[in-house]
Amino acid sequence: MADMDCRSKLIATATPLFAEKGFHGVGVREIAAATGVNLSMISYYFGGKEGLYAAVLNEQFETITRVTELKSMDCDAMEKFELYVRATVARYRKNPYLLRFYTSELTNPTPCFETIVKPAIKGVVQILIETFSDGLSHERFREGLNPTDTVLALAGMINFYFLLEPATGELVDHAQERDEELIRHIMDIFAKGILK
């Protein structure tokens, strides 16, 4: 097995195991056996279970960090907000385990929360706050809105929809085919809620 193959395979195998059982619920022997490699490979590539978990989280949160690309984009605040919502939807659709890592790190943090998860989330919220300030300076938004509360409201509208899916699947169609309608609906409420 080539170097990158073995490393990638360990991450790919460990991701669903950590997602389902949590950091403490999975052992290195279990991961090595499920990957079909020798136990020593985990130390060799990651220095141990902590390092492997960090590599898994880095991969999961890398897609969140990519929202920072919005910063340098030449479009107006509402367009950027919509791009953020679209990127969030695409992220959940692409990655079925992200929500588990996201919520478990927020409610039961491991040491990786401070080094990986918190900087990723903070970075996105900061970009959204800057986007809001930019729109405000162009007099697009109503006076008196709190920038952070406003962007957290937007983040909440889209993220919570995915979190609640197991409980609300019988009340609303959560199928991917309806994502475009959902995005337009959220942006419609948000725009009417904050625009002048």
Next chain:
Amino acid sequence: MADMDCRSKLIATATPLFAEKGFHGVGVREIAAATGVNLSMISYYFGGKEGLYAAVLNEQFETITRVTELKSMDCDAMEKFELYVRATVARYRKNPYLLRFYTSELTNPTPCFETIVKPAIKGVVQILIETFSDGLSHERFREGLNPTDTVLALAGMINFYFLLEPATGELVDHAQERDEELIRHIMDIFAKGILK
């Protein structure tokens, strides 16, 4: 120790243990020892670990189920939505473990998800949908809004604020003293977003 004392103490001790370590991460011996009672008391009162966990979740989600009282209240749709937001804030302030059970059951469900958690969440969302329909029939809301997406957007705005707190505490003041401002802010965006 009187009957109710022992039962209540077991629930009180088990709540933070299950919250921090998850259902599988805690043993009955650990719970009995931490409560200072004989191991057999867990079987006696709850029939085992599953029963004790169900009792913990029932207590946690009882406060959510209380939102159903909104159904019989004589006030208009926007007032009911605000009462829901206020009840949600009060719930998180009163109960530091609710969010952990809530998110872990949604992303890594135990058998209690189907019997306790899902009915509680579905019940609340159904009340909110009925509230929306009531407001719509009184021609208070814009045409074309999807009832479920609209109420999930409101739920997301308030719930996500609490979920993100560990990551955004340096960007926004999450102190209880600011709750009133937060509630008004969310209701302001929501009202402008959906009212005619």
